[in-house]
Amino acid sequence: MGRFDGKVCVVTGGARGIGAAIAYRLGVEGCKVAILDIDREAGEYRVNEFRSKGIDAIYIYADVSNEEHVKNAMDLVYQKFKAINVLVNNAGIGSSGKSLEEQTFDEWRRVIDVNLTGAWLCAKYAVKYMKIGKGVIVNIASTRAFQSEPNTEPYSASKGGLIALTHSLAISLAKYGIRVIAISPGWVDTSEWQVPPRKSQLTPLDHSWHPAGRVGKPEDIAALVAFLASDEASWITGVNIVIDGGVSVKMVYLDENIIEEGLSALFQDREVGKMFREVIEKLKSYRSVEDVRNKLRELLDKL
Ligand code: NAD
Numbered sequence: 233m234g235r236f237d238g239k240v241c242v243v244t245g246g247a248r249g250i251g252a253a254i255a256y257r258l259g260v261e262g263c264k265v266a267i268l269d270i271d272r273e274a275g276e277y278r279v280n281e282f283r284s285k286g287i288d289a290i291y292i293y294a295d296v297s298n299e300e301h302v303k304n305a306m307d308l309v310y311q312k313f314k315a316i317n318v319l320v321n322n323a324g325i326g327s328s329g330k331s332l333e334e335q336t337f338d339e340w341r342r343v344i345d346v347n348l349t350g351a352w353l354c355a356k357y358a359v360k361y362m363k364i365g366k367g368v369i370v371n372i373a374s375t376r377a378f379q380s381e382p383n384t385e386p387y388s389a390s391k392g393g394l395i396a397l398t399h400s401l402a403i404s405l406a407k408y409g410i411r412v413i414a415i416s417p418g419w420v421d422t423s424e425w426q427v428p429p430r431k432s433q434l435t436p437l438d439h440s441w442h443p444a445g446r447v448g449k450p451e452d453i454a455a456l457v458a459f460l461a462s463d464e465a466s467w468i469t470g471v472n473i474v475i476d477g478g479v480s481v482k483m484v485y486l487d488e489n490i491i492e493e494g495l496s497a498l499f500q501d502r503e504v505g506k507m508f509r510e511v512i513e514k515l516k517s518y519r520s521v522e523d524v525r526n527k528l529r530e531l532l533d534k535l
Contacts, residue, residue, distance in 0.1 A: 233262070234260070234261040234262025234263075235261045235262065235458065235462045235463075235464075236258055236261045236262040236263035236317075236318070236458075236461070236462070237262035238262070239262065239263045239264070239315070239317040239318060240263065240264045240265075240266070240309065240313040240314075240315040240316050240317050240318070241255070241258045241263045241264070241265055241266070241316075241317065241318035241319070241320065241461070242266045242268060242305075242306070242309055242316055242318070242319045242320070242354070242358060243255040243258070243265065243266070243267055243268070243320045243322055244268045244269070244294075244296050244319075244320065244321055244322050244323035244350065244354055245268075245269055245296075245322045245323030245324060246265070246267035246268065246269060246275075246278065246320075246322065247267055247269035247271045247274035247275040247277070247278045247291070247427065248269075248271060248274045248278070248422070248425060248426050248427050249422035249425050249426065249450060250322060250372065250417070250420055250422060250425070250450045250453050250454070251267075251269075251320070251322035251323065251372075252267075252278055252425045252450070253425050253449075253450030253451050253453065253454040254320050254322060254450075254453065254454045254457045254458075255267055255278070255282070255289070255320075256282065256287070256454065257451070257454035257455065257457070257458050258318065258320075258454075258457070258458060258461065259282055259285075259287035259288075259289060260285075260287065261458060263317075263318065264288040264289070264313045265282060265287055265288070265289040265290070266289070266290050266291075266292060266305075266308075266309040266312070266313065267279060267289065267290070267291045267292070268292050268294040268296065268302075268305050268323070268354075269291070269293070269294070269323065270293065270294070270295050270323075271427075272291075272293055273427065274427035275291035275292075275293065276291055277427050278291065278427070279291040288313075290309070290312055290313075292305045292308055292309070295346075296321075296323045296346060296350030296351070296353060296354055297342075297345035297346045297349055297350045297353070299353055302350075302353040302354055302356075302357050303357045305357075306354070306357040306358050306360070306361065307357075309361075310361045315361065315364065315365065316358050316361040316362050316367065317362065317365060317366075317367050317368070318367065318368050318369075318370070318461045319354055319355065319358045319362065319367070319368075319369045319370070320369075320370045320372065320457060320461075321350065321351035321354050321355070321369065321370070321371045321372060321394075322372040323346060323347075323350055324346060324347045324372065324374075324390075325342070325343060325346050325347065326343075326387055327339060327343050327383075327384060327385070327386040327387040329383050329384065330383060331382075331383050332383065332385060335383075335385065335386065339386060340385075340386045342386075343386035343387055343390050344386065344389065344390050344393070346390075347387070347390035347391065347393075347394065348390045348393040348394055348397065351371050351394055351397060352397060355369055355397075355401055355405075355412075359405065359408070359410070362405075362408070362410055363405075363408035363409075363410065365409075366408075366409035366410065366411075367408070367409070367410045367411075368410065368411045368412075368413070368460065368461045368465075369401060369405075369410065369411070369412040369413070370412075370413050370414075370415060370457050370460055370461060371394050371395075371397065371398050371412070371413070371414045371415070372414075372415055372417065372453070373391045373392075373394045373395050373398075373414045373415065373416045373472060374387070374388075374391040374416050374417060375416050375417065375418045375474060375476050375479070375480050376388045376391055377391035377392040377394070377395050377416055377472075378392075378416070378480065379480060391416070394414060395414045395416070395472045398412050398413065398414040398470065398471075398472060399412075399470040399471070402469045402470030403470065406469065411460075411465070411466070411468065411469035411470075412469060412470065413460050413465075413468060413469060413470070413471060413472075413473065414471070414472040414473070415453065415456055415457065415460070415472070415473050415475060416472055416473070416474045416475070416476070417448060417452075417453050417475050417476060418442075418448060418474075418475070418476025418477060418479045418480065419438075419442075419447050419448060419476070419477075419479070420447070420448040420449065420450060420452070420453060421434055421447050421448070421449065422450055424449075424450075425450045434447055435497075435498065436497045436498065436500055437494055437497045437498045439497075440493065440494075440497040441479075441490075441493075441494065441497075442476075442477035442478060442479055443477060443478030443479065443481075443482055444477035444478050445477075446477065447477070448475070448476065448477055452475060453475060456473065456475055460473070488508075488509060488512050491505075491508060492505040492506070492508055492509050493505065495508050
């Protein structure tokens with residue numbers, strides 16, 4: 233018996249990446265799976281893969297930012313499977329990373345349309361079917377809703393909006409027994425869930441600065457979605473759950489300890505970190521930058 237036997241889920245952006253892992257996990261636990269995605273090739277590949285593993289799955293071409301696509305897709309899922317119990321709003325795109333002055337209005341609109349409006353549209357057109365039975369909506373946000381690098385305004389704003397949309401929907405839909413939850417992942421390496429799968433490019437340093445000791449995997453997010461969508465989580469609604477290997481609660485100072493740790497991990501050699509530490513200690517014995525400069529000149533002259 234699977235936790236989702238007889239249930240139906242819709243996973244947007246389920247053809248590749250985190251969405252594919254979520255769709256797979258729900259499918260393995262008994263759910264019938266509908267993948268909505270704009271990547272036809274990956275969508276068809278994924279559905280064939282799922283079917284070969286005994287999962288009842290369909291792929292529907294749908295751009296989540298297009299109202300007609302979303303409405304038709306939800307109707308199609310209901311016609312095919314006679315229910316929609318779980319909606320995972322996972323489809324999302326990044327922003328260009330250009331400076332604020334270089335960001336275009338078109339870029340802003342596209343990111344907000346896909347990441348935020350898409351989730352609203354999917355909820356709007358799925359709810360007609362979800363309210364027939366109890367249901368769960370899981371919105372995949374991001375820790376970037378709370379923390380930023382420079383030049384990520386469209387993406388960060390879209391994810392912040394998604395968290396606000398989550399509690400708003402949770403309160404509106406509570407009367408139908410529908411729970412709505414946001415998940416904010418940190419850094420997740422999706423290489424193995426791409427089409428075709430890619431080799432991970434992560435370095436030891438990428439892993440080691442996570443308090444949990446590693447970068448996230450799509451399976452980590454999928455396991456949390458499966459729990460939240462299950463009856464075991466029936467007292468959880470309206471909230472955002474961060475899943476990031478501890479990164480967002482780590483106090484970060486760029487001190488010698490972090491650099492020593494980082495260099496050791498990068499070179500996979502403790503000695504490199506120690507050598508750096510010795511150089512730093514030595515440099516500290518000089519009184520000014522000028523002193524250091526002179527000492528370095530002296531050393532260079534000797535070479
Ligand atoms: P991905 O690019 O690997 O997969 C995204 C999927 O969404 C693709 O299959 C793509 O075709 C589909 N998609 C894109 N635009 C669409 C649209 N308009 N309509 C329908 N489908 C569309 O991305 P991912 O890394 O797996 O990210 C999945 C979600 O998780 C996104 O919402 C992303 O913002 C979020 N997230 C990712 C990370 C990470 O580190 N990977 C971290 C935090 C949050």
